[in-house]
Amino acid sequence: MFSKACEYASKIMIYLASKRDEDKLAGLKDIAKAINSPEAYTAKILQQLVRRELLLSVRGPNGGFGIHKNKEVSLMEVVMAIDGEGIVKKCILGLEVCSENRPCPVHDKFVAVRDHLRGILSTTLITEVGDGIEESIFFLK
Amino acid sequence: MFSKACEYASKIMIYLASKRDEDKLAGLKDIAKAINSPEAYTAKILQQLVRRELLLSVRGPNGGFGIHKNKEVSLMEVVMAIDGEGIVKKCILGLEVCSENRPCPVHDKFVAVRDHLRGILSTTLITEVGDGIEESIFFLK
DNA sequence: ATAATTAAGGATAAATTTGTCCGGAATTAT
DNA sequence: ATAATTCCGGACAAATTTATCCTTAATTAT
Numbered sequence: 294m295f296s297k298a299c300e301y302a303s304k305i306m307i308y309l310a311s312k313r314d315e316d317k318l319a320g321l322k323d324i325a326k327a328i329n330s331p332e333a334y335t336a337k338i339l340q341q342l343v344r345r346e347l348l349l350s351v352r353g354p355n356g357g358f359g360i361h362k363n364k365e366v367s368l369m370e371v372v373m374a375i376d377g378e379g380i381v382k383k384c385i386l387g388l389e390v391c392s393e394n395r396p397c398p399v400h401d402k403f404v405a406v407r408d409h410l411r412g413i414l415s416t417t418l419i420t421e422v423g424d425g426i427e428e429s430i431f432f433l434k
Numbered sequence: 435m436f437s438k439a440c441e442y443a444s445k446i447m448i449y450l451a452s453k454r455d456e457d458k459l460a461g462l463k464d465i466a467k468a469i470n471s472p473e474a475y476t477a478k479i480l481q482q483l484v485r486r487e488l489l490l491s492v493r494g495p496n497g498g499f500g501i502h503k504n505k506e507v508s509l510m511e512v513v514m515a516i517d518g519e520g521i522v523k524k525c526i527l528g529l530e531v532c533s534e535n536r537p538c539p540v541h542d543k544f545v546a547v548r549d550h551l552r553g554i555l556s557t558t559l560i561t562e563v564g565d566g567i568e569e570s571i572f573f574l575k
Numbered sequence: 576a577t578a579a580t581t582a583a584g585g586a587t588a589a590a591t592t593t594g595t596c597c598g599g600a601a602t603t604a605t
Numbered sequence: 606a607t608a609a610t611t612c613c614g615g616a617c618a619a620a621t622t623t624a625t626c627c628t629t630a631a632t633t634a635t
Contacts, residue, residue: 294521294524295528296592297528297593297594298592298593300526300527301528303527320610320611320612321612322611331593333594333596334593334594334595336614337594339612340612343612343613350612351601352603352613353601353603353610353611354604354609355603355604355611356603356612357611368540383435385435386444386445386574387436387441387442388573388574388575391573396572396573398448398564398566398574399509399558400572402558405554406550406554409546409547413543413547417543422539423539425539426539431537431538431539432532432536432539433529433538434529437622437623438623439622439623461582462581462582463581472623473624474624475623478584484582491581491583492631492632493580493583493630493633494580494582494630494631494633494634495633495634496580496632497581497582497631498581499582
């Protein structure tokens with residue numbers, strides 16, 4: 294469904310959202326441990342998220358990563374940043390063009406699934422799903 | 435969503451279903467043209483579908499591929515044959531274990547999407563969606 | 576029998592994704 | 606200033622997916 298990179302990115306965002314009330318940032322090692330991901334690869338994904346301005350970073354001692362407070366981020370934005378719009382746009386059978394006018398044989402059926410998916414991705418905020426991590430109601434690894 | 439191989443496989447099955455009333459089989463070249471796929475790679479996927487007994491094949495002049503008549507095949511079976519059960523089983527965030535008991539933060543939301551997807555995959559029969567290809571109501575390329 | 580046709584299957588290559596390594600830049604504390 | 610810490614970014618490596626090539630096996634028609 295999502296790429297590995299996108300899975301990591303989502304978990305990163307949710308993890309950092311769950312720590313949004315702490316006054317200090319989370320470092321790479323901390324993050325990689327929390328989501329059980331390879332450190333160096335995680336660093337690459339963090340970079341992308343920073344470039345896309347979904348995260349903030351600061352270097353040096355006591356540096357690290359954190360979410361922008363006062364900025365609501367949906368899961369959709371995270372997925373778009375890493376995997377692009379394919380998951381909610383591309384034809385399930387891979388047709389270059391697939392539309393009402395020129396549909397693949399399963400077009401209508403999968404438009405419904407994609408709309409369902411899109412709805413959930415865009416209404417799910419990372420702060421919302423971040424709650425419950427610290428309390429071990431939900432898990433990231 | 436699906437692998438390229440699985441996209442090709444689905445289109446192959448639908449295409450052959452759309453020709454199920456013809457008395458002759460469809461050859462590799464014919465199929466690859468009909469679904470706009472690389473010939474050699476398509477041959478590999480055809481092999482897999484034959485091994486999984488979702489297709490029949492015969493060699494030699496006038497040989498080719500066709501669906502088994504009297505055997506209803508759902509899109510689910512095709513997807514399982516090529517991509518495995520991941521799409522309807524694996525955690526969207528990639529957690530090794532993700533269940534009611536030990537859920538990822540978006541477990542419930544995506545259970546719903548997956549159920550939706552599963553429902554459509556298992557109720558969609560290739561013969562059903564095959565109709566409309568010949569008449570150019572639906573397209574495979 | 577022989578030649579022509581078509582799928583089967585193994586080996587290999589190209590492309591993409593995932594993952595690692597390392598030197599450099601920024602920041603902080605001493 | 607210096608050293609320690611931490612992110613940045615480029616190069617590279619491994620794994621996986623996608624794609625190609627070529628020989629063999631089966632079948633049919635001549």
